[in-house]
Amino acid sequence: MESMLLNQLKRLSSDLTASERMSYKLLMSLAATTLSPGFIEDRALDKHDAYSIVSKVLVGLHTYGKPVTENGIAWKGRPDFVTDELLSNLQHEARRLRATATSYRDHTLGYNGEIANRLATSKEMVELVEAAVGPAIATGVASFIYYDQEGQGIPPHVDTDIFALNILMMLEHDFDHERRSDLVLFPPDGPKTVVHLQPGEIVIFYAGGVMHGRKPLHTNEKVTILTFGFQPQAVL
Template identity: 35%
Template sequence: MEQLTLVDRLSHLSTELTAAERENLKFLLSMAAGGLLSGHAQAVPEQLREVALATAQRSLPRLHGTERPVFDTGVVFLGRGSFFSDEDIAALDGESRRYRERAERFHDHYVASGAPLARELALSTQVNDFLVSQVGPVLPTYKANYLYYDEPGLGIDPHVDKDEFSLNVLTMLEHVPDTRHSELILYPPEQDAIRVHLAPGESLVFFADSVTHQRTRTVAGEAIRLVSFGYRTIGSV
């Protein structure tokens, strides 16, 4: 009989869990991966740390069975997307500026939700058709958030997102000054980290609930504005 790995066992376990229980398991795996990536287990032998990190990272995508297409890095698209026109980007930029005063602090960054234009574009045919062409059928989650990192020390430690952001369309609206310090980093299983530097108007589409990622901390004078749309995949390609 073939011996099951821990990754196989966790994958099988996830099929027997409720959605809430699976979210809890994902949270624990995410915390484990984030802690290892942040260097919180230095007393553990390096080889054991590497095995533990690989197990956590490889398990995360497999918690969802066929709801997630098989992927390599978790990056679906990176660049200037055809789903947003120049007018769309300009309108999102303006709305995000207006909504900054409504943003509330969420851990170590600020979030503004419920903006009408962002929500309208999140439900647009252009975005939906593009995602379907890349990963198969998706469901919009009506989550459209403006994100602000405009004070020193803001950022997000390594983590994965909830199911409602299983597929994240993240678009840069502003990052000043030209000399940047904060960056978005993705940690695909057993691969080199992917450092993402988006120019204004560029988008990253990735499996945010399955690939550990973080935004490193801002420094004095640095300001970042993004818009983030969440979707759920509903089957393999």
């Protein structure tokens, strides 16, 4: 049953124009958001689950140079080029730009950091991404995201094509509570993946196809991250 429906949905997407494909992705994204198990529910997703089918369609809308991993993570760690000095400079830049950042209900967004923008298209960053996922193009979009009010976080979603590959760096995470706000991925066939990051660590994941979100902040918890957008070269 799953195979038949999945094949039909994938076949439909292959015959669409670019604009129709964008609309199709939006529809699948809305369906996946509705069907997502969410942060609290911890149910296993079997291959007949409707969420699994819709998620596989979303993943299939992008052509990556390497197969999408089961947990949705392409790479995680602290690369050598993220030195203590670079991390400190990025942290200071993020704090400086916080005053002019744009506030939304669930987060605050900052742009135009000179250091962050250089890093977004640097040779080192491009090489790291391509080693993990295959040929990719840096979009040049670097964003500081601030979560600094209790309850802030991002519900499960997929990113736009500019962030088909999302490179997320933890800058600061302050808390005095046992439970923490973390990035959570919801891959098609597996259990949710909770991503713990220390300052300076990076995770590269398939944000354009794999549902993900950030668990809400708890009391006296603050998170500042830096994200970079990449696209698999095959889609350009």
